[in-house]
Amino acid sequence: MSTSGFVAEKDKREGWNRPPVIEPDGEGELLEVSMGPHHPSTHGVFRMDVALDGERVIRLKPVFGYLHRNHEKIAEGISYLGSMPFTDRLDYLCPLTNNWAYALAVEKLTGQAVPERAEYLRVIVGELTRVQNHASSIGFLIQEMGASGTPLMYAFKAREKILDLFEELTGARMMCNYMRFGGCRVDATADWLAVTRKVVEELPGFVDEFERLLRGNEILMARTQGVGILRPELAVNAGVTGPMLRASGVNYDIRKVDGYGVYNRFKFRVPLGDHWDVFDRFMIRLLEMRESIKILEQALKDIPGGPVMDAKAKLRGFRPKPGEAYGRIESPKGELGFYLISDGGPNPYRYRVRPPSLINLTVLEDMALGQNVADVVLIFGSVDIILGEVDR
Amino acid sequence: MAVDEGLKIELGKQGVLVTTIEELYNWGRKNSVWPMQFGLACCAIEMIATTMARYDLARFGAEVFRPSPRQADLMIISGTVTKKMAPQVVRLYNQMAEPRYVIAMGACAISGGPFKEGYNVLKGIDRYIPVDVHIPGCPPRPEALIQAFMLLQKKIDGQHLTGPDRPRFLDAEAQGEFPVPVQGEHDLEPASNPGVWTVPVVIR
Amino acid sequence: MKTVEEIRAAIEAALPGAGVEIVSNPSVSGQHSLRLRPSHAVAVAKFLRDDAELALDFLSNATGVDWPDKEVTEKVKVTRTVRKTVDGVEQDAEETVEEARKRVEPGCLEAVYHLFSVARGHGPVVIRMKTVNRTDQVELPSLTPVWRSAEFQEREIFDLYGIVFSGHPDLRRLLMWEGFKDHPMRRDYVEPDDFEYEPTAHDEVLKRAVAHQAKQEAAGTVAGAAGVGSGVAAGREGKGAGA
Known part of the structure; x- marks a missing residue:
């Protein structure tokens, strides 16, 4: 149980959580x-x-559905394992955390255990994913501010190095399809771990450079500070999660709260925002990259030997007993959850993705009303969404 | 009328450059293909990666991504086209000025890809607009996109300015505007544009 | 964290007559849920959010589930009176026979909500509500006034399942276009038949492509259609405009 500083506000008048009405x-x-x-x-x-x-x-008024690819409907027609590659394509910047969330939900449904080495590998690839996602999302945000090219190129420089690691481990740059119910598909070689250690060693230098490039920039500060303020009570009520929630000063990180996988073995801090604005969201992502690097260093130091798949894990003829389960992880975007109902058959009866990107957009209207139209672009960028996950 | 290659080289040695209007024209066009800044899904991320420092699309004169269809020459269909998005894609294509080209990037743009069974997924953008280059992959690697560019450049290079096989934009009678599908009560209407797409022949 | 039984007791103590039922979950996840009566749902939701001990201030996930009408075959023991001749004397005797009876269990649509507490760090508490049927009585109270995060998710349920949430501030389709008539996540939804062509010979899609062709042939509108999987090559008519 976490000790959060947040206390829900009581006795609100009706409609306190609705967007404000702005008169022309x-x-x-x-x-x-x-x-x-x-x-x-x-x-x-x-x-x-x-x-x-x-x-x-x-x-x-946001309008969705332009990338509605019927992921849930398709998943209800195919086997549990068959949906794993589709999860890659949800939030296509972070396929490995999507794999993880889905594997976790199925493991909850069946009570499947995961070997320790696989848990460590999941943490390593998950945190690498977080670093590259945050770097790219900052790059996109600055790009939208008008600095076309340069910051995004810096971000992609680091991202390409991480993608090379993914490719070597899983065989694909983006659509990794790496995790299985009860472990990971392939083991990492000693070489891979050595190369990863080297890449992780270089990451703090990249983050320093990235931060120096951006943080002191007068234009960036002028355009982001005090823009798009999101109050913590509204953020919690509207289901906002991830860096956006923490930028509003609410201490809620599922890695800490649920301690899923082996996260309770690592020392890391949860950065929190003070001013609840776009600049805070930008800074929280920078700081989270630093914390992720800390986790990576610990995980790469402590990774044990052993198998990466549980011996009892069943891949073919996989039919969970009837029942349901909701499993969630802290993805780079926020709380990514999978809700599964099994009727005892080989396909899930109901397969639901809880998309952090979509739900974080609930407050877009509240943050943007009364602001200038040029700031809407920034506020929207600071939410950090991927349409594949918003519309599914 | 092409100039004899040997003569051209011989004259080049003498400091005389000989070319034809057609060659010069196509040379200019193929080295400044400006794509539209238009991302649909996963492939868009690989498209962005292609323009970044590592793969450096600028080598092909195609790094200038234009946000407006009026300034763009090339539309990269980078991802799944849904039935909700398809009318907008066709409309954007109609708004582009000739000569214009289309690359269908990835399995979804070609045929619906892994999402083919989806009720809201268009089973290939070539049902509504003509496609010049298809690249398979899910998503295609940046190298594959670069190859698509090279194929497109080759295609542009081979176009004749006159004659019966001249490209659409030099043919006053060719169709220039493509009908935009309408979102009906259950599906897009019509399901495909017969002027562009007929069911391909599968020989087994 | 309290168990579902304790939560139910707390609700009953605060709101007598709320009629909360426990739906047990046989899976190892142990996430049992509470079924609310639609008439009391908003009051119960407010209680769950504002109760100091539960403090379920965060509605994480809201989703719909479709339970179509189910035909159940069950064996029923029936006692009948039959005339029998026993020892030459005709008399009425009672006899028990097993009879297979078919019964249609009416289906429903269900909305499921997963609640967590940010202030106290516990969860999930699962609550669910059922509609009366799947056709005309599909109304449920909206929980958006209590938890704002239900806003888009309830719109999505309305779009894909057709549950009408009363009290929702802005109930429109979320993903499909306006003017679309169906609810595609329902299990009896019929997809538009646009599987004319399938180059890769495998899978469900090929089956659909073959079915499509058979339908076209039956209707006599096969002109221009190519043989899917049959190897029959019809001539390609009309040159593409872009060629």
Whole structure:
């Protein structure tokens, strides 16, 4: 049980968690703009129906579904294992954490144990994923601010090194399909671990450089500080999770709260925001990269030998007993959960993904109303979404 | 009318450059293909990776991603086209100025890929707009995208400005605007554009 | 954290007559759930959120489940009176026979919510609600006024399952386009038949492509369609406009 500093507010008036109503100043007409689904700043195919009073946002309604690929429906028609490659394509920047969340949910459903070495490997690839996701998401955020190219190139420099590790371990740069119910698909060689140690050694240097490049930048500070404020009570009520929630000052990290896998063996801190704005979200991601590197160093030092698949794990003819389970992990975007109902058959009866990206967008309207339209792009970027997960 | 290669080299040695309008024109076009900044799904991330320092798409004169379809020459369909998105894709394609090209990047853009069984997934963008280069992969590696560029450059290089096989943009009678499908009560209407796509022949 | 029995007792103490049922979960996950009556759901939800000990301030996951009408065959013992001749005397005798009876169990739509506590760090507590049937009485109370995170998720359930949430501030389709009529995540949803062509000869998709072709042939509109898996090559008509 965690000791969080957050206390839920009581006795609120009705509708306290609704977006504020912004009145136009009465001069001129409102301008209705449809931002997206093809818009350079929307990370893909996402649309916002915005009403503007001059530069000010009066109304904002997100429109989803442009990448609705029916993942859940397809998963209900195929075997449990068959869905594993599809999870790669949910949040396609972080396939390995998606694998992990799904494997964890199935392991909860069947009570499957995971060998220790596999747990360590999961932590290693999971934290590498977090580092590359946070680096890229900061890169995209700065790109949307107008610094086209350079920060993103720095981010991708580090990302490519991590992707090379994934490729060597799993055979694919992006769609890794690495985890199985009861372990991992292949073992890491001693060479791979040695190369990973070397890459991890270089990561703090990269983060320092990245931070120096961006943190002191006057334009960045002017544009992000005090913009897109999200109050902690609303953040919790609206189900916001991940770096966004912690940037609002709420100490809730599922790695600490649930301690799934072997996370309770590692020493790391949970960075929290003070001002609840876009700059805090940006800084939280930078600090989380540093914490991830700490976890990586410990995990790479302590990784035990042994098998990577549980001997009792069943891959073929896998039919869980009837029942249901909800398993969740702290993915780089927030709480990624899988809810499975089994009716005893080879396919899940119900397969549900709890997408952090979609639910974090609930508060987009609240953060953006009353701000300038140029800031909407930044606020949206600071949520850090991937459309594959939003629409599934 | 192409110039004889041997004569060209001989004249080049003398400091005389000989070319044809067609060659010059195609040479200019193929080395400044500006893609549209348009990402759909997973493949978009690999497309971005291709433009970054490691793979460096700028070597092919194609690093200038334009956010506006009016300024773009090439549309990279980088990911799954859903039925909700398909009308917008066709509309964006219609808004591009000729000459324009399309690369279908990845399994989803070609045929629906792993998501083919989905009720909201379009089973290949070539049902509505003509595609010049298909690259398989899920997602294709950056090297594969670079190869698609090279194939496209080859295609541009081989286009004749006159004659019956001249490209669409030089043919006043060719179809320039493609009908945008309508989202119906159960499905897109029509399910494909017969002027662009007929069911391919499978020979086994 | 309290067990589901304790939570139910706490709810009954605070809101007598709430009628919360426990739905046990036979899986090893041990995540049992509480079924709420739609009439009391909002009050119970508020209690769960505001109770100092439970403090379930965080609604993580909301989703729909479809339980279609099920035809159940069960064996029933029936006692019948038959006329029998025993020792030459005709008399009424009682006889017990087993009879297979078919019965249709009416289906329903279900909404499932997973709650956690950020303040206290526990969870999940699973609550669920059932509609009366799957066709005309599909209304459930919305929990969006209590937990804002249900806003988009309830819209998604409305879109894909067709549960109508009363009291939702903005109930529209989330993923499919406006004007779409079906609810695709329901188990009896019929997908549009656009499997004309399948180059890779394997799998479910090929089966559908063959079915599509058979349907086209039956309708006599096979012109231009190629043989899927049959090797019959029909001529390719019309040059592509982009060629």
